[in-house]
Amino acid sequence: MPTALMDLPEKEYILPGTRTCAGCGLPIAYRHILKALGPKTIVTLPACCLTILHGMYPKTPVLVNAVNNVFGGTAASASGLAAGLKALGKDDYVVLAMAGDGGTFDMGIQALSGAAERQTNFIYVCYDNEAYMNTGVQRSSATPSGAITTTTPVRPKEQPKKDFIQIMEAHHPAYLATTCSSYPMDLYDKFSKARHIQGTRFIHLTVPCPAGWGFPTRETIKIGRLAVETGVIVLYEVENGVFRLTGKSLSLAKTRRKRPVEDYLKRQARFKKMTPEQMEAFQKEVDARWETLLARAGF
Amino acid sequence: MAAQILTGNQTAALAAKLCRVQVVAAYPITPQSKIPEVLSEYVERGELQAEFVRVESEHSAMGVCISASLVGARAFTATAANGLAYMHEQLHWAAGARVPIVMPVTNRGLGAPWTILNDMQDSIAQRDTGWMQLYCQNNQEILDQIILGYKVAERLLVPVMVCFDGFRLSHTMMPVDVPDQEAVDAFLPPFTPPYQLDPERPININPVVMTDPLPGSDGRLHPGYMGIRRRLQEALESAVDVIAEEGRIFGERFGRSYEHPIIEYQLDDAEIVFVTMGSLGSEASEACDLLREQGIRAGVASLRVFRPFPKQAVRDSLCRAPRLAVVEKAISYGLEGALATEIKAALYGLNDRQPIVANYIVGLGGKDVKPSDLCDIARQALTFGRHEDAPSHAIWFSNEI
Ligand SMILES: Cc1ncc(C[n+]2csc(CCOP(=O)(O)OP(=O)(O)O)c2C)c(N)n1
Ligand code: SF4
Numbered sequence: 001m002p003t004a005l006m007d008l009p010e011k012e013y014i015l016p017g018t019r020t021c022a023g024c025g026l027p028i029a030y031r032h033i034l035k036a037l038g039p040k041t042i043v044t045l046p047a048c049c050l051t052i053l054h055g056m057y058p059k060t061p062v063l064v065n066a067v068n069n070v071f072g073g074t075a076a077s078a079s080g081l082a083a084g085l086k087a088l089g090k091d092d093y094v095v096l097a098m099a100g101d102g103g104t105f106d107m108g109i110q111a112l113s114g115a116a117e118r119q120t121n122f123i124y125v126c127y128d129n130e131a132y133m134n135t136g137v138q139r140s141s142a143t144p145s146g147a148i149t150t151t152t153p154v155r156p157k158e159q160p161k162k163d164f165i166q167i168m169e170a171h172h173p174a175y176l177a178t179t180c181s182s183y184p185m186d187l188y189d190k191f192s193k194a195r196h197i198q199g200t201r202f203i204h205l206t207v208p209c210p211a212g213w214g215f216p217t218r219e220t221i222k223i224g225r226l227a228v229e230t231g232v233i234v235l236y237e238v239e240n241g242v243f244r245l246t247g248k249s250l251s252l253a254k255t256r257r258k259r260p261v262e263d264y265l266k267r268q269a270r271f272k273k274m275t276p277e278q279m280e281a282f283q284k285e286v287d288a289r290w291e292t293l294l295a296r297a298g299f
Numbered sequence: 300m301a302a303q304i305l306t307g308n309q310t311a312a313l314a315a316k317l318c319r320v321q322v323v324a325a326y327p328i329t330p331q332s333k334i335p336e337v338l339s340e341y342v343e344r345g346e347l348q349a350e351f352v353r354v355e356s357e358h359s360a361m362g363v364c365i366s367a368s369l370v371g372a373r374a375f376t377a378t379a380a381n382g383l384a385y386m387h388e389q390l391h392w393a394a395g396a397r398v399p400i401v402m403p404v405t406n407r408g409l410g411a412p413w414t415i416l417n418d419m420q421d422s423i424a425q426r427d428t429g430w431m432q433l434y435c436q437n438n439q440e441i442l443d444q445i446i447l448g449y450k451v452a453e454r455l456l457v458p459v460m461v462c463f464d465g466f467r468l469s470h471t472m473m474p475v476d477v478p479d480q481e482a483v484d485a486f487l488p489p490f491t492p493p494y495q496l497d498p499e500r501p502i503n504i505n506p507v508v509m510t511d512p513l514p515g516s517d518g519r520l521h522p523g524y525m526g527i528r529r530r531l532q533e534a535l536e537s538a539v540d541v542i543a544e545e546g547r548i549f550g551e552r553f554g555r556s557y558e559h560p561i562i563e564y565q566l567d568d569a570e571i572v573f574v575t576m577g578s579l580g581s582e583a584s585e586a587c588d589l590l591r592e593q594g595i596r597a598g599v600a601s602l603r604v605f606r607p608f609p610k611q612a613v614r615d616s617l618c619r620a621p622r623l624a625v626v627e628k629a630i631s632y633g634l635e636g637a638l639a640t641e642i643k644a645a646l647y648g649l650n651d652r653q654p655i656v657a658n659y660i661v662g663l664g665g666k667d668v669k670p671s672d673l674c675d676i677a678r679q680a681l682t683f684g685r686h687e688d689a690p691s692h693a694i695w696f697s698n699e700i
Contacts, residue, residue, distance in 0.1 A: 057508040065504075067370075069366065072388075075359075076358070087367070117355070
């Protein structure tokens with residue numbers, strides 16, 4: 001049973017005063033993640049926008065223990081937390097590793113692959129804003145084709161986004177899910193579930209970034225929803241090898257009323273150089289993936 | 300206390316066990332591989348209660364140790380050469396995070412070109428990371444300095460490298476006096492981190508800091524980046540005394556004192572002193588005996604502690620020597636051996652008696668250094684009658700191309 005909004009825990013773990021940009025999708029997601037995981041969470045995070053959210057010494061607006069670490073070392077740090085807590089017999093903590101797409105798809109892949117292969121007992125969240133935002137919107141391997149970034153300023157990125165979720169699925173995690181900050185209840189339920197599973201849990205979280213994607217700050221929720229309604233992002237989970245569409249993606253599968261990707265692309269300045277042909281190619285890619293996932297879900 | 304015949308690597312693993320390390324993360328690299336192998340055997344046999352994390356790289360090994368230490372576990376890893384270089388970012392992070400990790404480094408030359416054999420370029424290249432660096436002359440010192448290392452590291456919250464020569468010590472068997480577990484437990488109590496992980500009063504460890512001090516929610520000013528880094532430097536400066544104090548207590552408990560950071564041999568009347576580190580120290584003592592048989596008054600000052608640099612002890616040991624041959628297995632490319640530079644810097648300002656210093660680079664990539672080679676070095680160094688005679692550059696000691 002999905003949790004009803006009314007039943008969300010009232011306790012807030014993020015106090016006023018985070019340092020993310022206005023309209024950022026990250027604090028919305030983080031707020032609900034921490035509600036789902038509770039006060040005995042230890043988060044470990046590398047250099048990224050989440051570091052900025054956590055604020056500056058000697059103050060932090062976040063009410064759980066946090067361990068910052070180097071850019072490529074998030075999963076190793078989480079492995080150390082898990083091992084240290086186990087050695088000390090502190091088995092009631094939740095270890096949460098949370099890194100951006102750059103700290104996951106690119107530099108962090110080695111440590112994450114190692115930790116996942118060891119079936120380390122932790123939840124790893126990659127919050128994906130599709131570029132290196134902290135350093136000023138440079139292209140990452142999570143940037144979709146057609147996007148302008150500060151390192152693809154004249155000719156938009158040519159290569160498609162790395163299919164990292166599949167790479168993680170190939171590690172046989174105990175739980176794998178995708179979610180998006182525009183659907184806090186879907187997100188809350190997935191983290192609540194992940195919390196009670198042992199072993200490596202991987203959650204891919206899409207967070208729209210007004211600063212990097214180029215949309216007005218009031219549209220953060222809308223953009224995330226459009227990503228899902230167009231099928232660019234698909235919400236699902238894989239538990240014990242069983243694949244399930246969830247939330248909005250499940251209802252889209254039932255109603256078959258997926259919107260054209262153009263609705264999503266044209267609202268963001270980063271895609272302003274896309275030609276109609278490129279949009280068509282993008283649409284084809286999204287459709288092909290959607291059909292594969294529908295088939296997997298038994299539709 | 301019982302004597303066992305052990306290789307350096309076996310000794311290091313046994314020392315970690317005696318220290319009751321709680322988290323071990325290590326990645327294999329020659330000539331260190333036996334350390335994690337022996338430790339995993341201890342863990343699997345239930346002889347050591349520790350979490351053994353079989354990491355996929357050295358970068359992760361150190362990442363695991365840092366976070367394990369931050370939640371309060373005594374953490375251990377070991378590496379060498381390229382593994383140590385691969386850790387470089389994490390080494391700075393460990394010292395900055397003030398985690399008391401102890402890590403043996405089985406010294407090995409760095410590529411390119413590849414070598415698996417011994418020199419000290421790997422650890423010397425990490426000297427500015429904020430770690431303490433202890434060097435061992437023999438396997439007994441490996442055991443003792445790992446135990447001592449944890450004691451000092453946990454007092455000061457500064458990590459320690461215990462460096463010993465690859466193959467020359469790591470693979471060589473020697474008798475080692477192994478203390479009883481109870482004696483080690485009495486010397487080294489369990490690690491208690493300076494703060495507790497409290498869900499009621501959560502903290503953000505190693506966050507972004509500004510340059511200048513900022514007030515916290517308690518209204519007090521808290522240090523900025525520079526203030527935090529200065530505290531690390533102050534801890535390392537005070538480490539000279541802390542190592543001496545703990546080294547003396549170690550001596551009272553175990554019969555082998557580590558109070559003095561320099562192992563001195565025949566210094567009193569020496570006309571030429573070998574200044575060196577690691578297993579070269581014992582080589583140099585042999586050369587010293589040979590030279591004395593030939594009527595040359597040689598002596599040896601072998602540094603056991605390289606970081607913190609024991610500046611006053613160096614002055615005290617060396618101020619009477621007219622000539623020094625600083626013999627080392629690493630070089631700061633473009634200048635000279637790092638040890639030579641530091642010895643000269645320590646002696647700077649002793650205006651009345653500045654020894655003549657000649658710097659010899661030896662043994663890179665495992666090149667054998669025989670006592671007779673060291674005798675040749677001493678004889679050559681004796682020909683430098685004035686400062687101007689000694690070459691201003693490092694002398695590569697090798698009779699080959
Ligand atoms: C070894 C290393 N290289 C580069 C950096 C600089 N750096 C800091 S954050 C960052 C990008 C972060 O991007 P991402 O992980 O996608 O997170 P986001 O900022 O988008 O939240 C980079 C490149 C670093 N901290 N460490
Ligand atoms: S750059 Fe983007 S992801 Fe980072 S804080 Fe700003 S809006 Fe959020």
